[in-house]
Amino acid sequence: MRDLIGEFATQYVTELERQLDSGNGQRSIQNPVLFLFLGDKSVEALQAVRAHNERSWQNGHGVLYVHAYQDKTWEHPQVIGCRLPQADDDKKKMRTSIHERFLLDEAVTMELNKVMKLASVRVAEMGKLFTAFQQVNIAVVARADDPATILLPELTLLLKSYLNELFKNVSVDLYVLLQEKNNGEAFGFSTALSVSFLEEVNRYQQSDYSYRANLLVTEDLVKLPVEHVNAPLFSLAYLLSDKTEHGLFIEGGMQENYELISKLVLLNNKKVEPEFHESNDGYNKLQFMRSISVEHGQTKFASAGLSKVKRPTHAIALTVLSAVFDRYWERLQDGEVLPKTKAREKLGLTAHDLQRKLAGILPEDHILDEMTGLMTSGISYSELCSMNMREAELALFDGSSQAFFEANVASGARKRLEHMLSQESLADLIQKAVIEDERLGLYAAYYLTAEHANGANLLDELRTGIRETSRQIEQMKAELVDLYQERVDRQDIRVGGFFTRDKERVRTFIRHLLDAVYGKKLELLDWEMMLSILVSYEKQTEQIHRQLGEQVEQLEALHKQLREIAKTSVREATDYLGKNVDEYYESVVHETIRSLEASRGSDFYMEQRYIGSGALLSGNRLAGLVERLCQFCRNEILTRAPFALSFEAELLARANVGAAYDNRTVLTKEDLFLDLALVLEERAAVHIEVFHFLQKHRYEEKYLFADIHNDFVQYALHKDENTRTYKLGCIHEEQKSGIEKMNLMGGFGMEELMFYRNNKKYHASYEDSGFVFRRVGGDESS
Numbered sequence: 001m002r003d004l005i006g007e008f009a010t011q012y013v014t015e016l017e018r019q020l021d022s023g024n025g026q027r028s029i030q031n032p033v034l035f036l037f038l039g040d041k042s043v044e045a046l047q048a049v050r051a052h053n054e055r056s057w058q059n060g061h062g063v064l065y066v067h068a069y070q071d072k073t074w075e076h077p078q079v080i081g082c083r084l085p086q087a088d089d090d091k092k093k094m095r096t097s098i099h100e101r102f103l104l105d106e107a108v109t110m111e112l113n114k115v116m117k118l119a120s121v122r123v124a125e126m127g128k129l130f131t132a133f134q135q136v137n138i139a140v141v142a143r144a145d146d147p148a149t150i151l152l153p154e155l156t157l158l159l160k161s162y163l164n165e166l167f168k169n170v171s172v173d174l175y176v177l178l179q180e181k182n183n184g185e186a187f188g189f190s191t192a193l194s195v196s197f198l199e200e201v202n203r204y205q206q207s208d209y210s211y212r213a214n215l216l217v218t219e220d221l222v223k224l225p226v227e228h229v230n231a232p233l234f235s236l237a238y239l240l241s242d243k244t245e246h247g248l249f250i251e252g253g254m255q256e257n258y259e260l261i262s263k264l265v266l267l268n269n270k271k272v273e274p275e276f277h278e279s280n281d282g283y284n285k286l287q288f289m290r291s292i293s294v295e296h297g298q299t300k301f302a303s304a305g306l307s308k309v310k311r312p313t314h315a316i317a318l319t320v321l322s323a324v325f326d327r328y329w330e331r332l333q334d335g336e337v338l339p340k341t342k343a344r345e346k347l348g349l350t351a352h353d354l355q356r357k358l359a360g361i362l363p364e365d366h367i368l369d370e371m372t373g374l375m376t377s378g379i380s381y382s383e384l385c386s387m388n389m390r391e392a393e394l395a396l397f398d399g400s401s402q403a404f405f406e407a408n409v410a411s412g413a414r415k416r417l418e419h420m421l422s423q424e425s426l427a428d429l430i431q432k433a434v435i436e437d438e439r440l441g442l443y444a445a446y447y448l449t450a451e452h453a454n455g456a457n458l459l460d461e462l463r464t465g466i467r468e469t470s471r472q473i474e475q476m477k478a479e480l481v482d483l484y485q486e487r488v489d490r491q492d493i494r495v496g497g498f499f500t501r502d503k504e505r506v507r508t509f510i511r512h513l514l515d516a517v518y519g520k521k522l523e524l525l526d527w528e529m530m531l532s533i534l535v536s537y538e539k540q541t542e543q544i545h546r547q548l549g550e551q552v553e554q555l556e557a558l559h560k561q562l563r564e565i566a567k568t569s570v571r572e573a574t575d576y577l578g579k580n581v582d583e584y585y586e587s588v589v590h591e592t593i594r595s596l597e598a599s600r601g602s603d604f605y606m607e608q609r610y611i612g613s614g615a616l617l618s619g620n621r622l623a624g625l626v627e628r629l630c631q632f633c634r635n636e637i638l639t640r641a642p643f644a645l646s647f648e649a650e651l652l653a654r655a656n657v658g659a660a661y662d663n664r665t666v667l668t669k670e671d672l673f674l675d676l677a678l679v680l681e682e683r684a685a686v687h688i689e690v691f692h693f694l695q696k697h698r699y700e701e702k703y704l705f706a707d708i709h710n711d712f713v714q715y716a717l718h719k720d721e722n723t724r725t726y727k728l729g730c731i732h733e734e735q736k737s738g739i740e741k742m743n744l745m746g747g748f749g750m751e752e753l754m755f756y757r758n759n760k761k762y763h764a765s766y767e768d769s770g771f772v773f774r775r776v777g778g779d780e781s782s
Helices: 002-020 040-056 094-104 106-125 147-164 187-204 254-269 285-292 313-333 340-347 351-359 367-371 381-385 389-397 400-423 426-435 442-448 458-485 502-572 581-600 622-637 647-655 657-661 669-683 711-718 754-768
Strands: 033-038 064-069 079-083 135-143 169-178 211-217 223-228 236-241 301-310 699-706 727-732 738-748
Touching (some): 002 622, 033 040, 033 106, 033 147, 040 064, 094 106, 106 147, 135 254, 147 211, 147 223, 169 187, 254 738, 285 699, 285 738, 313 622, 340 426, 340 458, 381 389, 400 502, 502 581, 581 647, 669 738
Parallel strands (some): 064 079, 135 169, 236 301, 699 727
Antiparallel strands (some): 211 223
């Protein structure tokens, strides 16, 4: 059930965000981008970044991904894999052995060239999806502790060489993922690998870094050089850890970094921002690069942080579902109370209805006439006169009369009764006449079948009928016993005079006997059939009530579950963004339903085309009711105007909802904006920890991703406008379903990085113990 409810909320979130963010032309990259993911440990990042790009970029399906791996990769139409040499089993040589085998194995180099050539051609083929085709950007993503990172310059420059043949300008950015939170397994070796890679990146980013090697190989094994001269290998090198600059581990771990990579690549490759507002400073990659650079060619790195605040749509959907069910549940319990006479009429249990049922079960009275044709013993009337009625019947028929009645009357009647009860069960009658009645419903049926009920009490009615019928049967049986004891010669019959033949007298008596005795037995059978019906209905009623009780318990459990899920979702909503969700949306639902009731009638949602009166619960199909409830919310509630508000408008409306209730916890507009700005800033802390006292060249830029025209953005752009020490701008995105903030920070060096300062001792100790991390021949290519 939770899955069904969760699916409803998730679907609503997706649909609403698609509506609010539709037509957003800014969410696309301007020029082609090619991702290069390095090593087996980057598979998770590859999958997550591609998913973010596909979901966030309008032309994300035109982005290509190259994965250089050893054993583990991911097959996807947008992913091209290339296998790297296997590492040595000996951990001491694991990293350096990859580079050594790469240099020696021409087959690996040949295959790598084929893959890189194919990737460059496919990027060129995607040109129609981008507004600018003269430039291409390579985004290299690597986990610092992956041994395959030793091939970073070879793979990067080989791919760049092929792209240079097709594009006028090729830029390369590096995104290094640092995992500092470790479960304690192999943490020393992993840390040593990371430090070794960071030291290499530090060299690659120096202003005098050079590289030259015969990496280009044709199909005829003709080799051509790849050269990089006196410049940093990457335009920007981002270091992204699972720890913030405040030294706190990120709750989402690496997942937040994957989304951050997608956002950074978008920022570095998006369309130039028009000047929407004089207070807005747009992002300029070249300006950022110059701002984090320092004299003397020292290597400087960058990092970033991303925060998002969105309307708590998931919590809203669940709150609405719970509020609608509250009203529906109240209405189910408020169904009409059936008076006795109306209940009997609706269920067909009046005396007339029962007699009509019995009329179809019992044979016609002429069956007694057929009994007169039974064979008799030939006894004389004078002999019969000395007997009582039972003795006379036995003397005449020797038991054949009773056998005939049982076979041709009683047995057939019982079978027809059994068939009738199976075909017209009381459960079906209650289902159609009460539960499916929009004015009555499930609870009316539950109360109707209860032991102690207000209004009509079906069990009481049936048990009263059972008692009365049982007394009538006992009375009939006593009368039959008395009748059998009466003497034949005392019967009030005309047997003729002196000249009447004996045979005629016997026939006259037989007709009297059958009319008196079996007429009484037929009447007794009628009452017994009535009793069987009433007893069956009593048992069915008890069983129906137990079943309805289970369904009522399910409804009560569902009511509690919906409230619990909604409240949990509200609590999990981002801090103050979840404030007043209950109050606001319960009032919205109340007003919406009241409006619908006014136009369609107070019981409209009890109709089967909406939610229904509880009939779907039959057969324990609670899921069917929840599906109807979800569909009702989607069609009748969530389509209303209050649910189409933008992020800011919805937040303001919700902030002010408590004013009418004298709710002092409701935020003012100014307080709301201040809180929003503080939370955005706090959660956008960059994903790297640096030693601040050593950091002399810290440079920051901060960008909001939102509609620049909304009040909050204008508030943020002007807040501290004259005193801020960082650049602040807005990346305009119309009809946003939320607001995002990205903080960029750069200008720090390797020695300022806390991860490096704290862990270089592991690297040194491993090297002292015989572990080799460096590239073959040191750094001869540089």
